[in-house]
Amino acid sequence: MSGRRELFGTYRPAGTWLHRMPVAVKGLSVLLLTLFLVLPMDRWLSDLLEVATGLGTGPGSDALLVPRWAIPLSCIAAIILAGATAGLTMRSWWNTLRPAAPVFVLLAAYHLLMGTPQRGAAVLLTVIAAMLATRVLLETTPQAALMDGLVRLLTPLKIVGLQPARVGLAIQIMLRAIPYLLGVLEDIRQAAAARGIRMGPVRVATPAVIAAVAHAQRTGEALAARGLD
Amino acid sequence: MIFSRARRDRSPGPAGHGDERPDPAQGIVLDGVDVLLPGVDGQREDTAILRGVTTRLDGPRTAVVGLNGSGKSTLLRLLNGLVSPSNGTVSVHGIDVAASRKAARAAVGFVFTDPLAQLLMPTPLEDVELSLRDGYPDSAQRRRRAVELLTEAGLADRMHHSVHDLSGGQRQLTALTAVLAVEPSVLVLDEPTTLLDLRNRARLIDRLDRLPQQVVIATHDLGLAATADRILVVHEGRLVADGGPELLDRYHEWCVSGFPGEEASALEGTQQDDGPGVAR
Numbered sequence: 001m002s003g004r005r006e007l008f009g010t011y012r013p014a015g016t017w018l019h020r021m022p023v024a025v026k027g028l029s030v031l032l033l034t035l036f037l038v039l040p041m042d043r044w045l046s047d048l049l050e051v052a053t054g055l056g057t058g059p060g061s062d063a064l065l066v067p068r069w070a071i072p073l074s075c076i077a078a079i080i081l082a083g084a085t086a087g088l089t090m091r092s093w094w095n096t097l098r099p100a101a102p103v104f105v106l107l108a109a110y111h112l113l114m115g116t117p118q119r120g121a122a123v124l125l126t127v128i129a130a131m132l133a134t135r136v137l138l139e140t141t142p143q144a145a146l147m148d149g150l151v152r153l154l155t156p157l158k159i160v161g162l163q164p165a166r167v168g169l170a171i172q173i174m175l176r177a178i179p180y181l182l183g184v185l186e187d188i189r190q191a192a193a194a195r196g197i198r199m200g201p202v203r204v205a206t207p208a209v210i211a212a213v214a215h216a217q218r219t220g221e222a223l224a225a226r227g228l229d
Numbered sequence: 230m231i232f233s234r235a236r237r238d239r240s241p242g243p244a245g246h247g248d249e250r251p252d253p254a255q256g257i258v259l260d261g262v263d264v265l266l267p268g269v270d271g272q273r274e275d276t277a278i279l280r281g282v283t284t285r286l287d288g289p290r291t292a293v294v295g296l297n298g299s300g301k302s303t304l305l306r307l308l309n310g311l312v313s314p315s316n317g318t319v320s321v322h323g324i325d326v327a328a329s330r331k332a333a334r335a336a337v338g339f340v341f342t343d344p345l346a347q348l349l350m351p352t353p354l355e356d357v358e359l360s361l362r363d364g365y366p367d368s369a370q371r372r373r374r375a376v377e378l379l380t381e382a383g384l385a386d387r388m389h390h391s392v393h394d395l396s397g398g399q400r401q402l403t404a405l406t407a408v409l410a411v412e413p414s415v416l417v418l419d420e421p422t423t424l425l426d427l428r429n430r431a432r433l434i435d436r437l438d439r440l441p442q443q444v445v446i447a448t449h450d451l452g453l454a455a456t457a458d459r460i461l462v463v464h465e466g467r468l469v470a471d472g473g474p475e476l477l478d479r480y481h482e483w484c485v486s487g488f489p490g491e492e493a494s495a496l497e498g499t500q501q502d503d504g505p506g507v508a509r
Binding site: 011142144148172173176218222224226227228 | 311331341346347349350351368371372408411
């Protein structure tokens with residue numbers, strides 16, 4: 001059952017610098033880091049180095065002084081280092097990445113087939129860096145504080161009729177539902193295995209959809225009962 | 230009295246919050262309530278989940294007992310508008326549930342059988358904070374109040390844990406704390422001890438014992454039911470008996486000696502001598 005919360009992690013209270021950092025600063029840092037990684041920093045840094053050192057790869061060449069994968073890899077190292085100071089362990093990182101492993105395999109296979117291994121490595125490492133940075137944010141910030149921050153961010157949109165508190169709650173419920181539904185898939189596979197049945201993805205889909213609808217109904221009922229609907 | 234248990238003097242608690250102020254003196258009133266499941270395309274007759282329920286609940290503790298599928302949970306869900314009556318009216322402490330659903334939900338705290346179904350946030354602290362969102366706009370005050378409430382509930386060392394990592398009893402106490410945080414005037418619990426071990430069951434009963442709110446509990450746990458001042462027996466959608474805790478002995482006898490489908494004639498017509506309740 002605990003696997004259900006492992007994808008995003010849960011806030012672990014402590015007094016480290018990352019825990020004390022205002023939620024706005026942390027959230028903005030994750031956003032800027034992700035933007036930084038999707039921009040062509042490898043090209044810009046290579047051009048900069050070329051100008052600064054005089055070393056070049058020749059006119060019109062696409063070759064880079066800074067490999068595509070070096071920047072996200074450096075960011076991952078920095079995130080892991082920062083996370084370690086906030087008490088995040090290797091197991092915690094592994095729990096974040098493990099559920100996404102099939103997606104990583106697909107991405108890697110695609111880029112290998114297309115003959116772009118360097119780009120593939122850069123894409124994979126960028127996704128991993130963004131996931132790890134998000135994990136740091138979620139493990140060092142109470143979800144209530146995240147919701148408060150989001151509600152404050154969305155407050156100006158009240159003029160167009162948006163209800164920030166409602167949006168914040170919806171996002172929280174969505175965050176809660178994703179690991180729950182991953183757990184449902186695991187439960188279905190285990191239930192099938194206990195009966196000596198191997199279920200393929202298509203056969204798992206039907207009970208999973210039924211469980212998802214039931215979960216949505218229960219959540220709706222709980223929201224209504226607590227006057228939050 | 231095999232299920233009897235010493236009862237304490239209790240009276241309904243303070244009014245809660247809402248658009249309309251609940252008035253505990255007005256009790257919980259169900260008048261001619263039917264809950265019908267419509268037939269399909271007019272080809273089949275409506276199925277009655279509850280039929281002709283009329284009663285008034287004034288006492289501090291009421292237990293609703295009955296076999297599986299008898300209509301207990303539906304009866305409870307009427308009280309905060311999770312289920313709407315097909316016919317008849319329901320009012321809770323003077324609030325017409327159909328007309329003022331928001332006020333009714335503020336006045337009636339509802340605890341589900343499975344606490345995981347109602348805990349919406351990842352940790353107990355955050356879930357209680359969610360309940361306090363309206364009453365405490367300031368986040369620091371809200372957090373302080375949530376910590377106080379969880380500490381009172383004996384969950385101080387678990388407030389930052391994932392709700393998935395709590396024991397069944399801790400989850401149930403968390404759900405109860407989150408519901409009580411908004412100070413409802415009525416507390417409704419749907420089979421609250423089903424998933425609990427004996428120790429956690431005892432903790433829950435002790436916590437319920439100390440509450441000032443009017444409490445309505447649906448349960449198969451006759452020990453828990455015996456802590457109530459009044460017992461309602463629901464069978465096949467009808468309120469067939471209404472009395473004090475002594476009714477539980479007859480109910481138990483009927484349960485163990487009867488068979489599914491057997492008429493509840495042994496229980497029908499029982500009325501509370503000194504109370505307003507009338508079983509129909």
